[in-house]
Amino acid sequence: DIQMTQSPSSLSASMGDRVTITCQASQDISNYLNWYQQKPGKAPKLLIYDASNLETGVPSRFRGSGSGTDFTFTISSLQPEDIATYYCQQYDDVLYSFGQGTKLEIK
């Protein structure tokens, strides 16, 4: 099974800050890596698929990069509505797996 390690587990930032989250796979997953946003009490929302592709309707301040085992998710300028928990997810293996999540809070 592929293990996904996300860091940090929590992050405090100010409005307008650039925010970066990393995700590391336990083996090469090519670019089969997605990023989701989840707000309290809500279902997750797909933001980035295949490591770097922005889902339709998602603001361009969200960006993903990486391939192989190391991936990065960036918010270029943090907005109030971005406060949420973010998860990476791999689908290279037949058995999917998520990272443990990064909770983004206001400083």
Added chain:
Amino acid sequence: EVQLLESGGGLVQRGGSLRLSCAASGFTFYDYAMSWVRQAPGKGLEWVSRISGNGRTTYYPDSVKGRFTISRDNSKNTLYLQMNSLRVEDTAVYYCAKVKWGVATGPFDYWGQGTLITVSS
């Protein structure tokens, strides 16, 4: 508009069984693979099963393999999760999710609102 509506959640005793349903609309259901994903209270997301569009191929993680069975009725546009031998650690909100592309695998572009399963000891 794509809609996924889960039902069947509730309180069940340890060792009991429950079947979840996910009614799909707004897309050609049999063309898309589907999955169930759960989230224990205050915890992260855990993928628990997936099924191909035609229902012939299924996968499970070790945590539920042999206890949970995913299935679908394409004539009713409905996805199911039969959960047997339930454990306290199965307590979670269960989401059904649609794969973005008309193939067996891919990101999840639509999710249901979730249904809560509570397993009591």
